[in-house]
Amino acid sequence: MKHFLLAGALLGAASAVPAQDMVRYTTDQSFDDVVFGLESAIVDAGLRVDDISHVGDMLERTRADVGSDVVLFAHAKVFSFCSATLSRKVMEADPMNIVFCPYDIFVAELPGAPDQTHIGYRQFPEGPMQEVQALLDTIVKEAIAE
Template sequence: MPDLLTAPLTTAPALRRMAQRAIGAALLALGLAAQAGAQAEDIVTRHFDATAFADVREALAEAIAEQGIAQPVVSHFADMLDRTAADLGHPRGLYAQAEILTFCSAGVAARLAVEAREHIALCPLSIAVYAPADGRPGAVIAYRPPRLDSAGGEAARALLRRIVARSAALLGLE
């Protein structure tokens, strides 16, 4: 493979695309390996069997805002997987819809950082919402609470529980 610095300009874009695909494949493999290593009890889910994805997603965003947290960053997870399916060899349509909302509570982040500076890696927190691809109605909220035995870890877990509980309440499903 030619060196990107000495390759003719006409081949540099192709090499860059190849490198980007290789990096994408490596990141997907790392993510799948990390997910496979996580125990099922590490992931908390709440099923909303008769509720539309858009309604659950809106309730989740509102519940985050009600905690005084800035608007979350949204990762369009299903779109990303569909977009990379051909290049990475996984099937399209793993989800009908899927997004990951990431956010940070200054209070929880400060508590975690006071406990140990490396706890910076626990922020931002994230909660996923997805609709299954099998055509069944409904959506699922899923999150992985930090496994940290401390006041900061409990504050983060409590925040995640409150957000999910408030999402359900906003949908009339306490």
């Protein structure tokens, strides 16, 4: 069952983002299916994935090194990409919108919950950045065929 949530911790973020500032969808599709859907949706939007951060692998690989026994994710990745056209538009409105580039979408599966995959992104402020948020929401919904 797919449903929309505005809650939870931002998974794999480079900076702290309050939970209420995140858009997250949860689906019963497998992690691999959601990743495939996301990559396809980004390409179908005429964009290119610039980077894939393997957040889950990194956290698991370093878990013992930092003295933790907590497994945070079964799988977790963050996909980074940008739109030259849209980025130029929002940065012409305010050059400090550079802080939001590139755009990131996470996909995560929590341990013990193989039938639930989470996909989402951080919310953007009102104004020109809402066009970017609409793009990310379209991509996420296409990724999970919602």
